Amino acid sequence: MRFWTSSTVSCMLLFAFLKLPAQEKYELNSxxxxxxxxxxxxxxxxxxxxxxxxxxxxxxxxxxxxxxxxxxxxxxxxxxxxxxxxxxxxxxxxxxxxxxxxxxxxxxxxxxxxxxxxxxxxxxxxxxxxxxxxxxxxxxxxxxxxxxxxxxxxxxxxxxxxxxxxxxxxxxxxxxxxxxxxxxxxxxxxxxxxxxxxxxxxxxxxxxxxxxxxxDKVTIERTGAVRIKDPHVITRVPGVRQAQGPQSPAIVQVAAGLENATAKSITGTLRYKIGGETVTKQVTLAPHSTTTVHMPDLTLKQPALWWPAGYGEQHLYSLQLEFLNKGKADDKQDVEVGIREIQTYWNNHTRSREVAVNGQKIFIKGGNWITSDAMFRFSKERYDAEVRFHRDMNLNLIRIWGGSLTERPEFFEACDKYGLLVFQDFWISGDCNGRWQDPQKKDDQWTRRQYPDNHALFLESVADQVKLIRNYPSLAFWCGGNEITPPADIFAAMKDTIIPSLDGTRYFFDYSNSDSMSYNSIGGNGDGPYGIQPIAHFWNERTFPFNSEVGSVGTGDYESLARFLPAENLVPPDPQTGKTDAVWNYHKYIPYNNAIDPYGKTSDLREWANKAQLVNYDQYRALMEGFSAHMWDWYTGVIIWKTQNPWTALRGQMYDYYLDPNACLYGTRKGAAPLHVMYNPTDGMVMAVNNTFRYARDLMLELKTYDMQGHDSLLTQLFVEAGPATVQKFMPVKPMLDKLSAQQGVFFVLRLLNTHQQVVDENIYWLPDANGNYSGLQQLATANVSVKAVKAGNDSIRVTISNPAGGPVAFFNRISLVDAQHQQRILPVFYDDNYVSVLPGEQKTITITGAAISAAPGAEIEVYGHNVKRQYIHF
CATH class of the missing domain: 2.60.120.260 (Galactose-binding domain-like)
Structure with missing residues (x-):
């Protein structure tokens, strides 16, 4: 594996930064x-x-x-x-x-x-x-x-x-x-x-x-007599906005602290520029004082708005703030600004919190995040890659779990860039802070309920961190803690004083699964379930109406496992008992139970891990489809537990610690697509979810099946439409599918085509036989695909897989960019789709992008699938 870490890119960026004239800030980082x-x-x-x-x-x-x-x-x-x-x-x-x-x-x-x-x-x-x-x-x-x-x-x-x-x-x-x-x-x-x-x-x-x-960073800063401290930018976007077209004005409100470090009074001008507009205010600062200055409001005409991923563009402005002392700038700060306003409402039907951005309601599709690296080895490049993976999953929110940290500005910069809203917990957890009785804890619940020991330090840290990250448009919500509020005095000060006075624009959730977020009418802790679930469970078992933690498994494939498991431990769970060795247990393996057995038992780890990817894809596609199917009826949002690991764990991740994606990512991407056609496996209903602001009209719904030999059967096709932010049911097809799949299983292909007969959305299910086994897949003949790869730019490659007519479906193909010498994956790079299936007589093109491409001359493309032999393609 060639893993392009931040070091090379960071050195180049730092060198360029150091050459800037009159440098005012620099890091002490070597x-x-x-x-x-x-x-x-x-x-x-x-x-x-x-x-x-x-x-x-x-x-x-x-x-x-x-x-x-x-x-x-x-x-x-x-x-x-x-x-x-x-x-x-x-x-x-x-x-x-x-x-x-x-x-x-x-x-x-x-x-x-x-x-x-x-x-x-x-x-x-x-x-x-x-x-x-x-x-x-x-x-x-x-x-x-x-x-x-x-x-x-x-x-x-x-x-x-x-x-x-x-x-x-x-x-x-x-x-x-x-x-x-x-x-x-x-x-x-x-x-x-x-x-x-x-x-x-x-x-x-x-x-x-x-x-x-x-x-974290150590920095030297040069200023004049006056230093700008903790600027605060608020944007107001009244009314209900569209993502495209002319915009009514928005309001920009700016304040900043000014610290006069000298023993004399100073009169000067605080000034900022944004979108071609300039706002100034003359101020006088007392000696050795810090003063907060509120600037006049600015009405910004025809603003370019910031939207969450999937709903619109992420327009960002550079706000240039400076203090002028006798005509010269004592200090300057650039603040990246997204013009947006986030609202929340109580949905009386679902009995949960509903989120709106710029007046438009947003169905929350989120992931839970711990931290980028367990040892706090942070970099701007790694943050960018991880947040981009979340955008690529068609998610629109990341929750920062309360047992970790307040994420760094570089994380929020990536979220601003890719359109991920952020739900920021503070540093409290139900486990450590006393929600449950726990024999492994040293102190009783009453004692733990008062953690931490220093309440004043906690509150000082809260105030400081609010100032650090409050300007990022991606920051959407504050949360008192994970599964529990802080102690009463801390909680009251945060909710009633600190957050309103230092921010005042974001909703404060009492804790991550509180009734203020999602009314718990079904008992339990308000989270979960976790681990393998029957596919139908995600569709039919009603859970919490805005679930802050629900998820499944996440084991990587063989190449991923081999990065951190010694050779002697590269063995799958026992095919009879499901037991694993000590090293798998040490890395927190969640059992796949009997979910792999329908694909056939195996004692070969590579085969086991490939079958695990089938389970991964199916689990997370079903999770996102099941919640989307009940959008605005049962649910206003869902947040997957969890979407990333800061350590080499064998659970809860869409990509491994080394930034290698697995099938969880692409199953989530498919199930969370903004405009998506899908199939309820219980009642057989075909439906579409339109999770956009646009009306979807004149779409042809095409339903086909393919047997294990590749013979297709058209079930039906009809023109359909789906209004903005709606779920549209079309027809039940379960009796037909049950009959067609009874002997060996069947591929069920759902497509939405536009008036140019281009595929807008495609969804391919592999359905089991009448006994619940994938007997047909176990005997699937080889598909003799051809693969071509061409360079589409310095950081882009197009890979086309063609499956000739007359043969079977080329099923579940993994595409990887690898080092030509060692044939190890180059990481991180980004695939616009993966684990793809290609129907007989058709082809699919996958685009690979990422900075690592230009830094990897002589690389090649690796392709293999369930019934496609491994091959390597030069480009």
Whole structure:
């Protein structure tokens, strides 16, 4: 496998960034040194003097955790592979000193002239730290809080010769918790204000250092006397809008904090520009003060609006904000703005929350997200790839689960770009914070209900993070926590004071499955079900009307499994008992139960994993179709648990940790298509869902079957239509299908064709025989397809699979871009469809895109299917 990580692209981008003239901000992201606290006897004041010798220190990864640094220095094995994580000492057993480290960075920055100022920013340190510069302590008291940003005016402490040294000692969370196998271990990880999953969960093993480290960016910023702080942009879009055509005006409201770092009063002008318009306001700032300035409202004519994916374009404006002091800019900030307004209503019919954007109701199709990487190894490129995968699944929302973090600005930039609304939980979970009685928890429910220990720090962190991400148009909702509210005093302050005063434009859900989101009239916890379900269950079993967590399996194929399972563990679950070995269990395998058996039992892992992809596709297509079939009747939305893994787990993912998609992604993509024809397997009803704002008229509905030999039978065709945001039922066909599939099963092909006879939507089901087995698939003859691939651009390839007439359906073909030398997949790249079936006498073209294509000369295309032999095609 060739995995194009962020490093190459980041270096190129950083080089270009560094060459910009009059650079005002730059990252301290290389050249760090570190050492465990036990090997350092000097004080922070001594270490931070540039002349102090760093003998015995090792290169450090910043941003990054201690465990990342140890891994990069080959001092620990890769915790994502096999059971290597068991070989790494856990902080609960070693004590906190084992992961307490000093970090040092030398950098060049001259003391500025006049009233100019130099600022040091830490965007995230877990959990505590003391910071020193050139022999001076910057932190008055030890800083705590994994999420809380830090800013220091370092102007007085810069060295006269411009050669400076920054030193920080980073302390692990005070309560790392016992990783005893419980959700969040023994639960005491939640006594901190930080991520809870690091003590382990049912989809991840514990992170041995609990993600201690300078895990987010460290930045130097140059300004004049006045610094712009936490600008706030609100857009108002009154009325009901269309995604195309002329627009009525929208309102832009801007405010910003201005910090005067000098001992004198300053009068100047705050100014911003957007869409060719300029707004100014003269202000006077008192010495050593911070003032929030509210600008006059701007009426923006003919605005280009931002819409969620599937409903319209994601137009973005650059708002250029600056403070002018005597005609010169003291500080500038560019804010990316999407002109949109999000509304919510209570749907009395479904008894759940309904979402609207720009006045148009949106059926929520969402995915649950933990974090991009379990060890906090973040990059703009990885965020972009993961969010793009969610867009490619035809989803329109990502929920950030509460046991993790407030996602980074780079994540929100990707969501803005691809049109994914974001549902942001705060850092509370029902498991650790006392919703349920749990013998694995150290403290009782009453005690856990008051976690974290420092309520003031939690609230300070909430306020800070709201300011960090409130301007992103993709951010749609705040949520008090996962499956439970925070303690009463925290909850009241968040809901009644902090969120209204610092944002005031987004709905606040009390907790992720609260009645304010989805009224629970059927009992249970308001989530689920999880794991393998009978296909009919998704269609016919009514669940919560806006389900925040419902999902199934997610094991990858053989190539995916081989990346993190040792060779001796590359064996499938026992075909008789379903049991797996210790390594599969360690990586949190969810049993497929008997779902693979109808395709035929096997003891070969490659064959087993390919059959698992059939199950994956069917499960997630049915999930999305079942919820869509009851849109606005039973449901106003659904959020899949879960759509990604930050670790090498064997469950709940549409692509693996290495960004290799599996059939879950394409089953979801198919079932969640905006305009989609589908089949209810229970009552046999053929229907279409139109999840757009446009009226779908003059569509030909074509229903065909193909037997295992490739003979087709036209059941019917008729012109149909479907109004915006509706589900349209057409006809039941179950008696015909039951008869045709009784002996060997059958392929059922549903198509919508436009007036040019072009396929608007195609949906191919493989139906079992009368005994519920796929006996015909087990005997399917080989399809002799031909495959062609052509380069369509520097980052684009078109692959065409042609299946000659007179043979069987070329069923369930996986297309991959691979390295020609080793025939390993190049990741990440993006397929506009995959696991495709090609009917006899037809062809399909799949487009592959992604930056990795241009960086992979000599690559080739790999194609194989259920009855298509593996082949490699040069292009």
């Amino acid at each position: 050249g760090w040194q570190c050492r465990n606290v036990e090997g350092v006897k000097a004080t922070g004041q001594q270490i931070s003097v540039p002349g102090y010798a760093l003998t015995g220190w090792t290169p450090a990864t910043v941003p990054g955790t201690v465990l990342t640094t140890l891994l990069n220095n080959k001092q620990v094995p890769d915790p994502l592979y096999g059971m290597n994580n068991e070989k790494i000492p856990d902080i609960y057993h070693t004590g906190r000193e084992h992961y307490t480290y000093w970090f040092v960075k030398d950098f060049t920055e001259n003391a500025p002239a006049g009233d100019a100022q130099i600022w040091l920013h830490f965007r995230g340190v877990n959990d505590g730290c003391d910071i020193f510069l050139n022999g001076h302590r910057l932190t008055k008291d030890t800083h705590y809080g994994a999420y809380l940003r830090q800013v220091y005016n370092i102007t007085p402490w810069l060295a006269k010769n411009g050669q400076n040294r920054l030193a920080a000692i980073v302390y692990p969370p005070q309560f790392p918790g016992n990783p005893n196998g419980g959700q969040g271990g023994d639960g005491t990880i939640a006594k901190n204000v930080g991520p809870q999953y690091t003590a382990g969960w049912d989809w991840i093993q514990p992170m041995r250092d609990r993600n201690t480290g300078i895990w």
